[in-house]
Amino acid sequence: MAFADDRIPVQYRNWYPDNDNFYYRSGDGFIYRVNRSNNLVDGLIPLFGGGYYAVGDPWPQTYNFYNVPTQYQSYWPDGGDYGYRYSDGAIYRLDPSTNAVNAIVALLAGDLGVGSRLPDGYDVYNVPISYRTQYADTPDAWYRYNDGYIYRVDPTTRLITAVIDAIV
Incomplete structure (x- = not known):
């Protein structure tokens, strides 16, 4: 596969910028990490289109x-x-x-808001350490972190009931 003109999708360019060691290109549903020293692919980043791994799943x-x-x-x-x-x-x-x-x-979805359903597989508590005393799970509310925000979730319906701006 030739990578010269296969720039990665625009939404990923800030996440995987070309640097002195690697450059990143895309194709066939993957982002390829290419080693600059030998021009060989030394990493694959899958672009699954929203399919999340669940807790307990083996990592490929x-x-x-x-x-x-x-x-x-x-x-x-x-x-x-x-x-x-x-x-x-x-x-x-x-x-x-x-x-x-x-x-x-x-x-890092960026598209969650009040009234959204918590995605499947996102049940594990993941609030940054500096916020854990203030936003601890209770029987009436779960707290989950996503891309700069803490979300309060109704554990029964799994609906987001509040969005809290968090700076980590």
Whole structure:
């Protein structure tokens, strides 16, 4: 496949900017991370079109490299007790010993609002640490984080009842 003119979709360009080590191109439903030193593809980022992995799902070995969008890497660095991976609108926390998804740590969908239904697979508490005492889950309300906002969710209906601006 020739990558010279296959720029990545505009909505991903800020997340995967070309840099001194890699450049990013797209095709066949993937973003390809290409190593500048040898021009070989050394990473695939799937563009699934909204299909989220659920907690407990195995992470595909083919996509097992750190690919969190640049602006989120300081919040979810790879290594230590967890690995973090990105796939089509969500950042996932992986158990490094099993490579299974054990949390969806952030949706980057940007399209959730009051009255929206919480996406399937987004049941795991993921509020940033600095907000956890103020926004802890209760029997009457769940709190979930997504792209700069904390969402209050009715646990029975899974409908978002409030959107709280959070600066992390």
